[in-house]
Amino acid sequence: MSGNRLNDSKVTVKELRDFMKQFVAERDWTQFHTPKNLSMSIAVEAAELMEKFQFVSNEESVELAQSHKQEIAYELCDVFAYLLSFANAADIDLSSYYMEKMALNAKKYPADVARGEYAKYTKLEKN
Numbered sequence: 077m078s079g080n081r082l083n084d085s086k087v088t089v090k091e092l093r094d095f096m097k098q099f100v101a102e103r104d105w106t107q108f109h110t111p112k113n114l115s116m117s118i119a120v121e122a123a124e125l126m127e128k129f130q131f132v133s134n135e136e137s138v139e140l141a142q143s144h145k146q147e148i149a150y151e152l153c154d155v156f157a158y159l160l161s162f163a164n165a166a167d168i169d170l171s172s173y174y175m176e177k178m179a180l181n182a183k184k185y186p187a188d189v190a191r192g193e194y195a196k197y198t199k200l201e202k203n
């Protein structure tokens with residue numbers, strides 16, 4: 077996988093996971109890419125993404141995501157890279173678990189009840 081001319085409609089999750097696995101293996105980093113370390117790395121990189129939006133309004137964040145797209149995309153990809161490596165380290169099939177979890181979320185947040193509401197599912201009014 078060459079890496080720089082792919083896009084979301086042309087690549088599979090497996091290809092991205094394989095690319096990440098090779099990237100890690102080539103640097104002999106597999107020993108460091110444990111579930112513990114990777115869970116922390118995901119949070120660290122998520123915090124770096126959050127830092128880009130610290131102290132701006134929701135409206136400004138929408139503008140910032142466009143005006144600083146590359147640097148924000150790079151932070152998002154840092155999260156994604158560690159997420160892919162976690163899936164490799166823990167042998168988690170992201171697509172199947174993602175769909176399974178989203179089905180659970182759909183039950184917790186039925187569209188007709190949750191539409192336009194941001195409340196946690198335990199606080200949603202079910203009619």
Ligand SMILES: [Mg+2]
Pocket residue numbers: 121124150151154
């Ligand atoms: Mg980063």
